[in-house]
Amino acid sequence: MWWLPFAAVGLDLISEAALGGREPVSFLLTGVPPLVAATRGPRGTAVSVVVCLGLQMLMAWRRPGHFDEPHHVALYVATFLIGVVSVLLSVQRERAQRHLIRANSVAEALQRTLLRPVPPRIGHVRAAAFYTAGEGGTLVGGDLYDVCETPFGVRAIIGDVRGKGLDAVQAVAAVLGGFRVSAHEWEDLPVLADRLDLSIDRNVTRTTVGDPELFVTALVL
Structure with a gap:
């Protein structure tokens, strides 16, 4: 104006x-x-x-x-x-x-650090990703995804953290950090999911984030 x-x-x-x-x-x-x-x-x-x-x-x-x-x-x-x-x-x-x-x-x-750009091809898989925060006016939130090539094949995760704001971002960082390490170490997907759950327990303090019922709903494939 x-x-x-x-x-x-x-x-x-x-x-x-x-x-x-x-x-x-x-x-x-x-x-x-x-x-x-x-x-x-x-x-x-x-x-x-x-x-x-x-x-x-x-x-x-x-x-x-x-x-x-x-x-x-x-x-x-x-x-x-x-x-x-x-x-x-x-x-x-x-x-x-x-x-x-x-x-x-x-x-x-922070968003680029947590949600890295997905290359157009990972191993034998073509891939693409798009992200928009659910909370208007923000660039980061409680949604997560990643795709990587491991000795056991291509592994991917897509999920959502209960809650919003910095608490959710802390949980996203814990899950993605655990996935990027454990996906190269564990072939069995249920075991990989258990390792991600352990990563949350070790790296996210529920009393700190103020959410005693913190959890992440995710698909690992």
């Missing part, structure tokens, strides 16, 4: 021209700096404050005796104060945006 501030200024100027200066419309410019702060940085917001103050003073100066009237002076002060707050809001918005970018980068790196 970057065009909203320009539309607001344009509407104010058109109204001023249409009314021929008979009615004060410069108060509409007071809302421009917050609109700019929503899409621009601190410098752009500060420039908008200066522009709005200049236009307000220019419109008042065109009407004799209106420039230094108390209500016009109050309008200048209000615009300035709103502009200062808008600049601070813009600083906070950019800071939050940088924090979000860093958090998303960490989450993406």
Whole structure:
């Protein structure tokens, strides 16, 4: 919505021209700096404050005796104060945006570490994988999969951890870590499943994750 501030200024100027200066419309410019702060940085917001103050003073100066009237002076002060707050809001918005970018980068790196890309061919098997977190706005969750070639053939796992958030991610890491090691050591799939269950017991502390009924539903093939 970057065009909203320009539309607001344009509407104010058109109204001023249409009314021929008979009615004060410069108060509409007071809302421009917050609109700019929503899409621009601190410098752009500060420039908008200066522009709005200049236009307000220019419109008042065109009407004799209106420039230094108390209500016009109050309008200048209000615009300035709103502009200062808008600049601070813009600083906070950019800071939050940088924090979000860093958090998303960490989450993406975590996802790539846990859910590695699946090559198009593993041994004699063609493979493909696609993952989307069930919880909106997140990159990682409680779903898991992996495919690998072992001395006993191609082994694959696909599963879901009970729960969401970091607790589920911890369980996913334990299961996938155990699978990537045990799949090369155990030929029998039921034994492999038992080793994965043991991996959860050893690497996921239920009291830490706050879920005494933690379990993973998975298919091993």
